[in-house]
Amino acid sequence: MNRLDPASQVFPAASASPLAGQPAPSPILEARGLVKRYRVGKRSLEVLRGVDLTVPRGAFLAVRGASGAGKSTLLHLLGGLDVPDEGEIRFEGRPLSGLAESVLSRFRNRHVGFVFQAYHLLPELDALENVCLPARMARTDPAVAIRRARELLDRVGLAERMEHKPSELSGGEQQRVAIARALINEPDLVLADEPTGNLDSHTGEEILQLLLEIRAERGVTLIMATHDDRVAAHAPVVVELVDGRIRDRSDAVPGPAHPLP
Numbered sequence: 610m611n612r613l614d615p616a617s618q619v620f621p622a623a624s625a626s627p628l629a630g631q632p633a634p635s636p637i638l639e640a641r642g643l644v645k646r647y648r649v650g651k652r653s654l655e656v657l658r659g660v661d662l663t664v665p666r667g668a669f670l671a672v673r674g675a676s677g678a679g680k681s682t683l684l685h686l687l688g689g690l691d692v693p694d695e696g697e698i699r700f701e702g703r704p705l706s707g708l709a710e711s712v713l714s715r716f717r718n719r720h721v722g723f724v725f726q727a728y729h730l731l732p733e734l735d736a737l738e739n740v741c742l743p744a745r746m747a748r749t750d751p752a753v754a755i756r757r758a759r760e761l762l763d764r765v766g767l768a769e770r771m772e773h774k775p776s777e778l779s780g781g782e783q784q785r786v787a788i789a790r791a792l793i794n795e796p797d798l799v800l801a802d803e804p805t806g807n808l809d810s811h812t813g814e815e816i817l818q819l820l821l822e823i824r825a826e827r828g829v830t831l832i833m834a835t836h837d838d839r840v841a842a843h844a845p846v847v848v849e850l851v852d853g854r855i856r857d858r859s860d861a862v863p864g865p866a867h868p869l870p
Contacts, residue, residue, distance in 0.1 A: 637797060637830050638664040638687055642696035645682050656682045657693070658853035664832065666797075669824060671844035672834045679853045680834035684800045687832065688721045689713050701797075718747050722791030722829075724820075726803035728783040730775040730790075736762060736782075737771040740789045747794055754793070761789035765819060781812035788819065792827070799824070801833040805840055817843055 643660040646653045656679045664670060674680050685691040686698060689705055698705045700720065705713065717723075730739045737758050744754035762771050765785040775783055784804060791799055801820060805813030821843060824831045833844065841847045849857035 635666055636663050636699075637666045637668075637701060638662070639699040639702075640687065640696065641698075643683070643686060643693045643698070644695035645679075645686060645691070646694050656853055657686070659696070660850075660853070660855055662848070662855065664830060667828055667830055668846070669821075669831045669844050670833070671841040671847045672832065672850055673836065673838065673841040673847050674834075674850035675836055678850045680836075680850055681802050683850065684802050684832065684834050688723060688798070688800045689717045690723075715747075718743055719794055720797050722794070722796040722799040724784070724787050724791050724799065724801040724804045726806040728775070728780075728787045728807075730783055730786055732775050735772050735774050736767060736778065736786045736789075739775070739786055740793055743790060744793045749794075757793055758789065761792055762786070764823070765789050779812075780808050781816060784808065784816050785819065788816075788823070792823065792829075795827075796829060798830045798832070801831065803834055803836070805835075805837070813840070 640660055640662040643657050644655065645657040646655045648654075660679075660683060672680050672683060682691070686693050689698075692706065700716070705716070708716070731742070734742070737755070740758040740761060741751075741754045744757060745751070749757075759768075759771065762768060762785075765788055767782060767785055767789075770778060770782060773782075775786070778786065784807075788804075799820075804820065805816055808816060817840065820831065820833070823829075833840075835841050848855055851857075
């Protein structure tokens with residue numbers, strides 16, 4: 610994984626241009642004309658209606674929108690969990706369309722870390738085993754996987770909880786396990802879908818700060834979906850998703866992010 614510039618910015622594709630005298634950061638993700646439809650009974654529901662987005666390396670972007678605006682769908686497409694009905698996604702200049710499922714699975718496993726609102730930990734595995742799982746899927750040496758997992762769980766503050774199963778952990782602790790799991794294969798990109806949505810405000814603030822610290826330490830690109838303006842305020846750039854389209858981009862005011870009450 611490359612060490613990236615934490616000051617990188619994100620721009621909707623149509624507006625992408627470097628500042629005067631500064632080279633443009635190379636994009637890690639490019640989306641063009643993304644359309645996604647789902648069948649609901651006899652009718653077709655269009656969730657995304659032509660999304661264009663360019664994400665430079667090392668950027669931190671918040672995708673803000675109401676429930677049903679298409680935030681989760683967009684993250685799933687960007688991370689290769691689903692495919693668009695129209696449009697194209699490129700990762701480091703290479704199109705994801707047309708890849709065999711086995712190739713797409715390796716792409717997700719080795720390049721993308723996912724953090725979900727509902728954690729998605731396997732209940733029969735303890736914290737250490739949950740974190741190791743993506744590394745074992747990547748056929749990482751078991752000793753290396755365990756060492757990485759222990760280091761990550763220690764980093765997220767769970768050194769004393771490694772042998773506990775999800776049912777024995779609080780919501781905040783489960784999300785910390787999920788963050789460690791997302792980082793086990795040293796991904797280039799982390800996609801966080803409403804990472805504080807199931808947490809109280811104090812715990813949510815702790816999880817956000819942890820994500821920001823780890824992003825700065827590891828230089829990963831972070832895209833976070835949220836419906837909450839207070840959460841989005843932590844990002845230097847916020848993209849507004851309304852009715853399946855990007856309607857607005859706003860830069861955060863320099864200075865510390867607004868804490869959650």
